[in-house]
Amino acid sequence: MTTPTMISPYRIEIPQADLEDLAARLARTRWPDELPDVGWSYGTPTSxxxxxxxxxxxxxxxxxxxxxxxxxxxxxxxxxxxxxxxxHVRSADPAAIPLLLIHGWPFADFSALIEPLTDPARHGGGPAFHLIIPTLPGFGFSGPHRRPGDGAVERSAELLARLMGELGYDRYLAHGGDAGSFIAPQLGRIDTGHVLGVHVNDPITIPGQDEDGSAYDERDRQRLAKLQQWGQRDTSAYAGSHGRPQTLGNGLNDSPAGLLSWVIEIVHTYIDPAKDLPEQAMDRDRLLTEISVLWFTGTIGSSMALYKESDVWGTEFANSGVPTGIAVFPSGTSIRAVAERQHTVVRWTEYDRGGHFAAMEAPDLLIEDLRAFAAGLA
Structure with missing residues (x-):
């Protein structure tokens, strides 16, 4: 039995004492030594x-x-x-299309998309959208989740389907990256009658156990090799570490320097490979805003629960039949043969710049792709 959904306005107001505590903790950081001339190969450089x-x-x-x-x-x-x-940002255009923007781990700042997508007449044209931008359970201002299972991407899809119904949207589009690239297609499976289309960037495509890539084209074989290389390197260890969210949460929730180090190393791993540092790929203040939200809300540990609670890793997904658009950026490893088996792909676009955090690294390209995908569905 479901209970009525309660929706109330919200405003962010972080107490000044929390800002002062953050500054004091950072000032008292006990920094370790670092090896010379190893760059990022040992993780985030202390310097x-x-x-x-x-x-x-x-x-x-x-x-x-x-x-x-x-x-x-x-x-x-x-x-x-x-x-x-x-x-919830509504367009003034009465013909605007509802669009759900779904983030992944550890965050995605969609702010650069809001004005162009809701007011296209002033930002290059194209279809107008009503934007619904949720914070996933266990992240940020959604707060630490209180029940096992609330962090699963399957649960997030159920909640977002409910939310769209409560907001009165009978038909809508869903976009996602990272964990959102699992959640948006899942919405297509569980809410098929209401989802007009699904759009994802750099979806995680894991071949079946008996799939050796011999039937792939050359581009897919290259991506398979890249995916296998990633899986063998220690850079993939973070996903396994997140399977113990309480262990990491105990430390990172107490140390802002530790939190910063952990998140920054992962951001550095997945940005546009043409960039050397995170702030070269995305605005430094926007990046620190997202990290600050994790700190002030105490949600770094609970944000990792999706890795433990989600049953999506290596799953062979059923194709929902919902039209799907896929945007691939240089840091991605999306294998087209797998994606086309699991989704009804009507648009596949590969870009030569940007990275895993496309909404923050290359918002212009993501806006372009979303507009073209939506227009193609009309």
Whole structure:
């Protein structure tokens, strides 16, 4: 039995004491030594992290970031006891298409997409969208989840389907990257009658156990080799580590320098390979805004629960039949042969810049692809 969904307006207001505590903790960081001339091969370099942490403590303006976050309407929904924070930005265009933007781990800042997609007349044209931008359970202002299973991507899909119904959207599009690239297609499977189309960037495509790639074309064989190389390197160890979210959470929730180091190393791994540092791939203040949200809300541990609770790793997914658009960026390993088996792919586009965090690294390209995909469905 389901209970009525309660939705109420929300505004971000971090207490000043929390800002002062963050600065004090960063100032007291006990830094380790680092080996010379190893770059990022041993993880986040201490020398680099010191500079970034100092900027976070003394140069980054949280209040300006908070004001930007509060610039668009946001709400809290209680759906069967699960708290869900979301932004809801409606276009003035009466023909606007509802579009659900779904982030992954550890975050995705969709702010660069909001004005162009809701007000295309002032931003290059194209279809207009009503945007629904949720914060997944266990992340940020949705707060730490309180029940095992609430972090699963399958659960997120169920909650988002409920939310779209509560908001009165009978037909909608869903876009996602990273974990969102699992959740958006899952919406197509469980809410098929309401999902107009699914769009994802760099979907994680894991071949079947008996699939050796011999039937793939050359481009897919290259991506398979890249995926296998990634799986053999220690850079893939983070996903396994997230399977023990409480262990990591105990430390990272207490140390902002530790939290920064962990997140930054993973961001560095997946940015556009043509970039050397995270701030070369995306705006440094936007990046620190997202990390600050994880810190202030105490959700770094619970955000990792999706790795433990989700039953999606290596799964052979059923094709929902929902039209699907896929955008692939240089850091991606998406295998087209697998994607086309599991999805009804009507658009496949490969870009020569951008990375895993496309909404923050190459928002112009993502906007272009979303517009073209939606127009193609008309």
């Amino acid at each position: 680099y992290l010191k500079e970034l942490a100092d900027y976070w403590a003394t140069g980054f303006d949280w209040r300006a970031a908070e004001s930007r976050l509060n610039a668009h309407p946001q709400f809290l929904a209680d759906i069967d006891g699960t708290r869900l924070h979301f932004r």
